[in-house]
Amino acid sequence: MTAYVGLTEIGQPRAGETVAVAAASGAVGSVVGQIAKIKGCRAVGIAGGADKCRFVVEELGFDACVDHHGPDFAGQLAAACPAGIDVYFENVGGAVQQTVWPLLNDFARIPVCGLIAQYNLTAPMPGPDMFSVLRKRLTLRGFIVSDFAARQADFLRDAGEWVRNGRLKYREDVVEGLENAPAAFLGMLQGKNFGKMLVKVPLP
Numbered sequence: 001m002t003a004y005v006g007l008t009e010i011g012q013p014r015a016g017e018t019v020a021v022a023a024a025s026g027a028v029g030s031v032v033g034q035i036a037k038i039k040g041c042r043a044v045g046i047a048g049g050a051d052k053c054r055f056v057v058e059e060l061g062f063d064a065c066v067d068h069h070g071p072d073f074a075g076q077l078a079a080a081c082p083a084g085i086d087v088y089f090e091n092v093g094g095a096v097q098q099t100v101w102p103l104l105n106d107f108a109r110i111p112v113c114g115l116i117a118q119y120n121l122t123a124p125m126p127g128p129d130m131f132s133v134l135r136k137r138l139t140l141r142g143f144i145v146s147d148f149a150a151r152q153a154d155f156l157r158d159a160g161e162w163v164r165n166g167r168l169k170y171r172e173d174v175v176e177g178l179e180n181a182p183a184a185f186l187g188m189l190q191g192k193n194f195g196k197m198l199v200k201v202p203l204p
């Protein structure tokens, strides 16, 4: 639902455009890229490590995925986006955001969904270059999924159909036991999860 409303309401991807998203193997990012493909866009993922990038391209069907821990991340991302970026679905902020920013096209849309790289900072990070916002006429809009609660029926209808016909896949990373929830949560902040992080607890 977060991916669906953020991308369709704010990102407004058009066929032929390039949509980039980080945390691309995760719960939100994996769905962003797959919906971008359904809308006829080029989907470029950013993920941590070769295994995640391979999954994003080979299993989820993104056009490309770049490892943000790898050497020459900036050069590889530019090569993966030869026509620039029209929609940057912001999941992480931090160094990834700074690398994406110069690749944004005029009139690019940036749904600001999350800033996971910045959640543990004790002081605010310098923001993105506002001259680019002006010069490139960028649209940035933060959102919380509940802002779009009225779209839930649309989401269930569309995502249900896409899951049934195999166009929308998901991966879960399940940890057993509530006592393991803190470690799972901390691991997620460091990219140790591979897919949506879930904690399984027995029914009382």
Ligand SMILES: NC(=O)c1ccc[n+]([C@@H]2O[C@H](COP(=O)([O-])OP(=O)(O)OC[C@H]3O[C@@H](n4cnc5c(N)ncnc54)[C@H](OP(=O)(O)O)[C@@H]3O)[C@@H](O)[C@H]2O)c1
Pocket (backbone or CB within 6 Å): 002, 022, 023, 024, 025, 026, 027, 028, 029, 046, 047, 048, 049, 052, 068, 091, 092, 094, 096, 112, 113, 114, 115, 116, 117, 118, 143, 144, 145, 146, 188, 189, 190, 191, 192, 193, 194, 195, 196, 197
């Ligand atoms: N606005 C809303 O309503 C809403 C709702 C749900 C979630 N969110 C946000 O959406 C984002 C994704 O959430 P999710 O639940 O789908 O999590 P997720 O993508 O399943 O897991 C988090 C991923 O973030 C990546 N990451 C962590 N630290 C990073 C860093 N310093 N730089 C780059 N990537 C980093 C890691 O992936 P890699 O190993 O691939 O880097 C990690 O696996 C989060 O920011 C979350 O807060 C927002």
